[in-house]
Amino acid sequence: MTDSQATAAALGTNPTAAAPAGARTAADVVTPELVARLTKSVAGSGRTANHAPFTGEQLAELPESTPEDVAAAFQRARAAQPDWAATPVRARAAVLLRFHDLVLQRQAEILDLIQLETGKARLHAHEEVQAVAVAARHYGRKAPSYLRPKRHTGVVPVLTKTTELRHPRGVVGQIAPWNYPLELSVGDALPAFVTGNAVVMKPDTETALTALWARDLLVEAGLPAEVFQIVIGDGPVVGPEVVKHADYVSFTGSTRTGREVAQGAAARLIGVSLELGGKNAMLVLHDADVEKAAAGAVRACFSSAGQLCISIERLYVHESVADDFLERFAARTKAMRLGNSLAYGADMGSLVGERQLETVTRHVEEAVAKGARLVAGGVARPDIGPLFYEPTILDGVESPMAVCTEETFGPVVSVYRFTDEDDVIAQANATPYGLNSSVWTKDARRGHAVAARLRTGTVNINEGYAPAYGSVQAPMGGMKDSGLSRRHGSEGILKYTEAQTVSQQRLLPLAPSFGMDDEKYAAFMSASLKAMKALRLR
Structure with a gap:
C-alpha cells in the first residue's frame, strides 16, 4: 500500500451501492x-x-x-x-x-x-x-x-x-x-x-x-x-x-x-x-450558500467519475467560508455510493480504462508526495471493479504538481483558498484552457459580473455545468485551447x-446611367451614402 492509499484508508472509504436482486448482466x-x-x-x-x-x-x-x-x-x-x-x-x-x-x-x-x-x-x-x-x-x-x-x-x-x-x-x-x-x-x-x-x-x-x-x-x-x-x-x-x-x-x-x-x-x-480539453474552475465567493455549494460541488466534480470535459477540477473557496465548505464537501464526498449494477442507486461508477486510472493515480500520488493533503478518497477500489477509484479531494495543491495544471479527467478535485476576488479571477483564467467555469454567490449581480470576467465558453452561476449545457438555444463551446466553434x-x-448570398438588382444598375459620367455617378453615390447614414439605415 502506498502512503497516499494508507492515508485514504484512514479517512474512511465510500460505501458500495448494493445491486438489486436479479439484476441484469x-x-x-x-x-x-x-x-x-x-x-x-x-x-x-x-x-x-x-x-x-x-x-x-x-x-x-x-x-x-x-x-x-x-x-x-x-x-x-x-x-x-x-x-x-x-x-x-x-x-x-x-x-x-x-x-x-x-x-x-x-x-x-x-x-x-x-x-x-x-x-x-x-x-x-x-x-x-x-x-x-x-x-x-x-x-x-x-x-x-x-x-x-x-x-x-x-x-x-x-x-x-x-x-x-x-x-x-x-x-x-x-x-x-x-x-x-x-x-x-x-x-x-x-x-x-x-x-x-x-x-x-x-x-x-x-x-x-x-x-x-x-x-x-x-x-x-x-x-x-x-x-x-x-x-x-x-x-x-x-x-x-x-x-x-x-x-x-x-x-x-x-x-x-x-x-x-x-x-x-x-x-x-x-x-x-x-x-x-478543460481544467475547469469553480469559485465559491464569501457570500455563497455553503451547503448548496458543497452539494453542487459533488455534482460538478464527480459526475461520470469526473470524465466530463466540463466537470470541475479546480475549486477556489473564499478563506472566510473555506473550512465550513470543505467539511461539508468532504462529508458528502465520503458518503457517495460506488456501484457497478445496471440500476439506479449508485452515486458514481467506474473509470473507463487503464489509461484513465493510471493518470488519476499518478496525479494523486505525486501531489501527496509533494505535500498535498488528502481530504477524501485517494485510493482505487478493485473490490468493486478493476477501474474504480474513490472520489478524491486534495488540499494544499501547488503549481509544481501535475494535478494543478494538467487535465486529470477523473474523480479528483484540488481545493485552493483565496481572499481577493480580482486575484482569484486571474488564477481561474491562468490556464491554456477555457471551456467551463462555475460561480457560487447569493448576489446575482456579483455572480454575473464575475462570470463576464472568466475566459470560458460557458459559466454557470450556482451550479456546476448543467444549466449552460442544457440551455440548447445558447451556444456551448470553448475558448483558447478548449476548442473552435460551438454546439447548440x-x-x-x-x-x-454554407451561406450563399443572392442579390437581384432592379430598375437601375450600380453603374453610371441616365447620361451620367463617372464623376457625376461618384458624386451621386457619395450623396446617397450620406443620406442613408442620416436615415439610420443599416
Missing part, C-alpha cells in the same frame, strides 16, 4: 442477436472488440474498418445525400421529433448500453438521454426558422433585393469520444442531419454499440439508412481517413488530437469544429451549412 443486454443487428451496416474486413469497465470483460466482437472501408462509406453517404437535402426541411425536422419520442420510450435499452460501455452510474447515463432529447426537440422545432431564407437590406434599398440562403455542406465527418457516447455522437449529428447533410461517424471503439444503437433508432424514426454511416477502428488509422474524405469535420476529444484534426482539415480547406443554438446548426 452484460450477457443479458449485449446478446449475439443485438450485436449482429447493430453492426450489420458497418463495413469492416477486420475484427476488433470492446470491453466493460465494470468487469474488464469483453462485451462484443465488432467489425474493424480499413481505409478502403472508410472511403466506401463516404461514397455511399455522398450518393444518398442529395435526395436527403432535397427533402423539405420540415420533413427532416420531423425525423428528429420522432427520434426524441423513441429515445424516451426506449431509454432502458440505451441506459444499459451506456453503463456497460462507459462504467457510469445510471443517473449519469441518464444525463445523456436528457441532453439528446433536448437537442432533438430544439432542432426539430427550430430548424425551419434557422434555415429559412433571410432577407437583408441591399446596397441600395428598394433597388437591390438581397437574400441569404443556407445549403448543406455535403458529408460531415464526425469523430466522437468515449465519455458521452450518446450525446457526443448522435447529439452532435442531429443538427447536421436536419440541415440536409449526410454523416460518416467514427465513434470510439469501446463505446461503438451506443452509437450504433442511436443510428438504428434514427433509421426507425425515418432517417434514410445510407445517410448515416458508421466506421469503427483505431483513431490514428481511421480518424485521418474521415478527415481526408469529409466536407466538414466535427471532433470532440483531447486538445492534442484536436490540433492534428485541425491541421488535416486546414490542408484541405474545409471547416472544422472542435470541443477539446444557431451556431450549432449553421456551422453545418
